Amino acid sequence: MLTISQLAAYAGVTVRAVRHYHQVGLLPEPERDRSGYRSYDAAAVVRLIRIRTLADAGVPLARVQELLDAGPEEFAEGVRTIDTNLRAEIRRLQGTRKRLARLAAGEHLALPGSVVGYLDRLRGLGVVERYIEMERDAWIMIAAQVPHLIDFVIAKKHEQLDDPDMVKLYSFFRGALDWPADDPRVVEVADIVERLMMRAVEAGEVGALGLDDQFVDLLDSTMVQSSPAAERLVAILEERGWRGWTRVERVPAERLHTGLPPT
Amino acid sequence: MLTISQLAAYAGVTVRAVRHYHQVGLLPEPERDRSGYRSYDAAAVVRLIRIRTLADAGVPLARVQELLDAGPEEFAEGVRTIDTNLRAEIRRLQGTRKRLARLAAGEHLALPGSVVGYLDRLRGLGVVERYIEMERDAWIMIAAQVPHLIDFVIAKKHEQLDDPDMVKLYSFFRGALDWPADDPRVVEVADIVERLMMRAVEAGEVGALGLDDQFVDLLDSTMVQSSPAAERLVAILEERGWRGWTRVERVPAERLHTGLPPT
DNA sequence: TCGAGGGTTGCCCCGGCGTCAAGGTCAAGC
DNA sequence: GCTTGACCTTGACGCCGGGGCAACCCTCGA
Structure with a gap:
């Protein structure tokens, strides 16, 4: 036993x-x-x-x-x-x-692959890392709020990047964060953005992603505070009748949406 | 947010x-x-x-x-x-x-592979399933008590099975469980067992496995109670001066061990 | 204005043991 | 015979990673 x-x-x-x-x-x-x-x-x-x-x-x-x-x-x-x-x-x-x-490799598990690919494309355009990080955080929030739409939205963004004007706009984030507010190039960028917005309106790209207002405000203020040049840019656009950035409105009447512009 | x-x-x-x-x-x-x-x-x-x-x-x-x-x-x-x-x-x-x-396949996980192989060999000799099950339980107990020795002991048992006398002994468990106690074949078997024991003593196979006495008694009594013929067999051997089964002693003096005989 | 479906805190519950605590038993060595 | 140390006994509490529930508050859409 x-x-x-x-x-x-x-x-x-x-x-x-x-x-x-x-x-x-x-x-x-x-x-x-x-x-x-x-x-x-x-x-x-x-x-x-x-x-x-x-x-x-x-x-x-x-x-x-x-x-x-x-x-x-x-x-x-x-x-x-x-x-x-x-x-x-x-x-x-x-x-x-x-x-x-x-x-361990430092990859961002918080983001779907499509977004990572998009951010890599921006990096390829020479956009500075500081801006990429801001945008990455924004995408994390968006993906968390509307996970089912994220791949669709990213596809839209890729389409937009096929537009040379959009590429020029992004070049703003290559060094423009250091530009002084009165740099004349800011006005050039404003022209580009306005053209893009007009085109978006014509194309009827006035979607509502369902992001809450607070969050949109947050994204906008992050953009504005990112540099003096950015603040100036938004001010110029507002003078011309465009309010907001993440979700753009034509003042005073039509509410426009460009299909989710950068931060 | x-x-x-x-x-x-x-x-x-x-x-x-x-x-x-x-x-x-x-x-x-x-x-x-x-x-x-x-x-x-x-x-x-x-x-x-x-x-x-x-x-x-x-x-x-x-x-x-x-x-x-x-x-x-x-x-x-x-x-x-x-x-x-x-x-x-x-x-x-x-x-x-x-x-x-x-x-799920009904295999006996409680036994090391070596023992399973040994039991299969017994089955191959035609030993009845009732006896195999008794022996299997005994091996489970032995393996649990002296796991480090089990493979060595099984190797010994295989060697013993190479001896034709041992094969004859096992044939006892092919049908002998049903023999009456006074079957003359029991005496033949006793002769075989005695020869085997003599040879074990000569070969100096007097090991102590370190199994506790109670357990040895249990195995012996299981053997004795398994059938009238088995009881008779043990009685005959005792008359001739051999006591025990699992651990055999030459009466009155030397304590012998055959290297772990069946049950 | 009201109900559904969020949110909040707090507390108890679970499985599968590990880990004491406080003793009883047994074989071996002196 | 006595001690030692390894084993055995029961009982109680601890641990992790939450789940479930109560009781209440807040918000939003019909």
Whole structure:
């Protein structure tokens, strides 16, 4: 006969665990010897190893109980389910490994791939990292608010970037953050933006993304505060009858939306 | 800005979990709007997704805290460790799947492969299943008591089975369980056993496996009670000066051990 | 104006043991 | 025979990562 520690060691569990199984009724209490020690037979070994095999597979002890006391067909059915779950868990862990590797590589897991690709395109245009980071944060917020629209919106932005005027506008973010407010080039940029806005209105691109007003204000104020030149740019446009940036309005009447302009 | 449910949904966690992270200080409490609602920014999204990536990898929240607040090299080192653990966990689960399949197939996980092979050899000799089951239980107990010796002992048993006399002895368990006690063949078997024991003594095979006396008694009594013929066999041997079965003694003096005879 | 569907805090609950605490038993060595 | 140290016993509390629920507040659309 076996002592509890022999039993436990052979099955690869702790003595504490075996007693726990007694407590919850999963393993029947065996006979005791005259000193009160539990004394186990082969059936206990077999049952304990079955318990551990199932428990190692992540099966809750209560379910282990049911399975071991069930008929062979219910048992087989249960094991199939467990194995399916195990496979799923293995795949989940493999996915986690990939995400972990991306995290370690400094990738931005908070953004869908489409947005990352878009930001890379901006980087390719020479846009400074400071601006990219602002825009990235904005996209994170947008993706969180309207995740189902994000790929569609990004596709729109890519289309816009095919317009040379839009590329010129982005060149504003290549060095313009350092321009003084009275730099004459700011006026040139304003002209470009106005042309873009007119075209957007003509194309009927007056969508509402469903972003809340507060957030739009936040994006606009981030833009305005990013540099004196940016502040000036927005002021010029407002003089010409365009209010806002993220969501542009023609003052006083029509509410326009350019399909989500930069920050 | 995001509400807690937008944040939670985007990161794929529950609202409850986000609040839990606030409680344990893992995610800083954000600003509140005028109605007291939490209001999240992009940094919170990034942090939450990092938390989840690590937590999904099985990292305890306290360790997640340390990692996220650590320098890049400590972070990288930590991630390496986590990934190693993940790989180990995946391998563990794959092993569990195999064991589960064996369990479902009705295999005896409680026995090392060497013993299973030995029992199969007995089956091949035509030994009846009733006896095999008795012997299997005995081997489970032996394996549990002296796991480090089991393969060695089984190798010995295989050697013994190369002896034609031993094969004849096992043929006893092919039908002899049904023999009457006064069957003359029992005496023949006793002769065979005696020859085997003599040879074991000559070969100096007088080992002590370290099995406890109680257990040896149990095995012997199981043997004796298995059939009238078995009882008779043991009685004959005792008359001739051999006591015991599992651990044989030459009466009155030398204590012999045959290298673990059957049951 | 009202109800549905958010949000808030606070507290208890779970599984699967680990970890004491406070003793009893047993074999071995002196 | 006595001590030592390794084992055994029961019982109670601790741990993690939240889930669930109560009871209330806030906001928005019909």
